[in-house]
Amino acid sequence: MKKIITSKGISRRDLLKGCITVGAGLAVGAGFVAGSTAVWAMETKHVTPNEMATLIQMSRDIYPHDNIGDQYYAAAVKGFDSAESKDRVVAGVAALDAAAQGNGFANYLSVPWEADRANILRGMEQSAFFQTMRGNLVTGLYNNKEVWPFFGYEGESYSKGGYINRGFDDITWV
């Protein structure tokens, strides 16, 4: 099972052939979810690509960082594609879709505005599913070293000798 597979070696056009675009930046195909421009793709084994796409969209709606690509949210929820998580995911996505339908949408992924999706999430904020997803994201997203540059955070500094000669007191605006 590959982590995040990229479209290297396979043309984006080929990858997206037969895909259905769901939500703003996601496409699902047979056994995988991809960015709609196919810069990344992720195979799914236990949950359906559509369910995984829903988890990815939900993750973005929980912590919406517009400069962080879907692949990082996908990496954060990848662990839910497992035999032990399958039932929770199926039930959770069904609950999300039911809530979306209650608001007049076909399903969660087809709700066009973030504010409306956030309202749906707020309605299930106390549920175990939401809490599990949010709790997992706190580390799954923010503890991913690859997203730290988006926040300007530099991570470990010991190997570089700390900041004593690298700008611990370099601001001049104050």
Next chain:
Amino acid sequence: MSAKFDLNDDGVVVVIGSGAGGGVLANELAQKGISVVCLEAGGRHLPQDYQNDEWGSFGQISWLDARTTSGDWRVAKDFSGLPSWIVKAVGGSTVHWAGASLRFQEHEFKAKTVYGEVNGANLLDWPIGLSELEPYYDKAEKKLGVTRTNDIPGLPGNNNYKVFEAGAKKLGYKQVHTGRMAINSQPRDGRTACQQVGFCFQGCKFGAKWSSAYVDIPQGEATGNLEVRTNAHVLKIEHDKKGKVTGVVYADKDGNQHLQKARIVSVAGNSIESPRLLLNSASTMFPDGLANSSGQVGRNYMRHMTASVYASFEKPVRFWRGTTMAGIITDESRHDPSRGFVGGYELETLALGVPFMAAFLNPGGWGREFAAAMDTYENMAGMWIVGEDMPQETNRITLNHAVKDQYGLPAPNVHFDEHPNDVAMRNHAWRQGAALYDSVGATQTYPTPPYPSTHNLGTNRMSAKARDGVVNKWGQTHDISNLFVSDGSQFTTGASENPTLTIVTLAIRQADYIAKQMAAKSI
């Protein structure tokens, strides 16, 4: 050369814990030629092992044994199984501490007298005052190499401090500087100067910060009088028919149990484990637990009134760079009831990395408001608020018989309800912190709730009278003359200062007392 003592050697002093209290006591006794067995529940992690990685380090050194919480404090909701953020390792929480080393003020030893009756608060004066501790504070500051004492220069201010200091001055605060820190501003004691790494909480990889893990413990071992046993988790303290303690039962890393005999036992497992151990040592003779004739063991749990203020600015601050807590304002650390509360608080610089900021900025928070705050991370400044909280009898450590630890013993439950004085003080501090950052152009400020407790205090309180507390002014239990408490659980009240310097001070003083009593054969 580390000593090696026999389990049946009943002449040793057994010290339970190796942090600011236990680690210092063990070393000080060993320096005096006294045989000491120090039992440490955790492993030995040294600077080369520490990780510049918040969650990685958390998993490596934190005390993560089963614990439960109750009460109205927000930690019970957000971190129900993690009431405290303390360390299980040689050095205890001196691995994790930020290094702020402040003396208590005279009035803080006399909270009951100075503050008067505070409804719902179990205030009590300490049986000692500042003048009695001053010579020992001197020794502690020398040991720790505290900046701005003993002609040691202050640390340089980092970016976070620059914002903090500018705001403090705009607000009219007079007492602002880079702190009295047990972090070398120049090489000292065989350890290097601070390299501004920015991971003080994860253990100082340069060893510039004082920690008993790599200062007192090896010094004690070098005397040949100290044996430290790691992964040795004490389960029970035993006593004889006369009511004197005789030794301790501990589990080794494989879970095998051993009985180490002792002439004297000192408990220094931090304010949750120390009372828990006394309670778990209940016997026919002491059905409510050891040293608990007053019923005060586990009560008056204090955690300091804490909170944080973070603020976003138009331009980068990069507050994660450099010493985490080298910045303090002490103007609010005074007793001035006109502010709407008794006691006072300190404002200290603080920064978290992205992983911990996500976990602690607004626990449970999500959505665009939360993400927008995180998006400004590079432009954030931050401070921690630490003030005196009110001791309350009902805030206490009890045994939760429904939850067992890995040894089958009841887990500690930590109950904490906030006192109205704590709430009023926090609201005042949040306002002051936000005003400080607003005065230097903050675009947004975030009043952040308390983290799991790092300052755990008061659960074996010191008292002049046996009926009011657990230990006397030497940390010796009122009930059992050869049983001592050597950590922050001795604190009668919490004061507004970070507690480590005072814990170290009391341990140095206690070592003198124990040595004299042993020489006089009174214990």
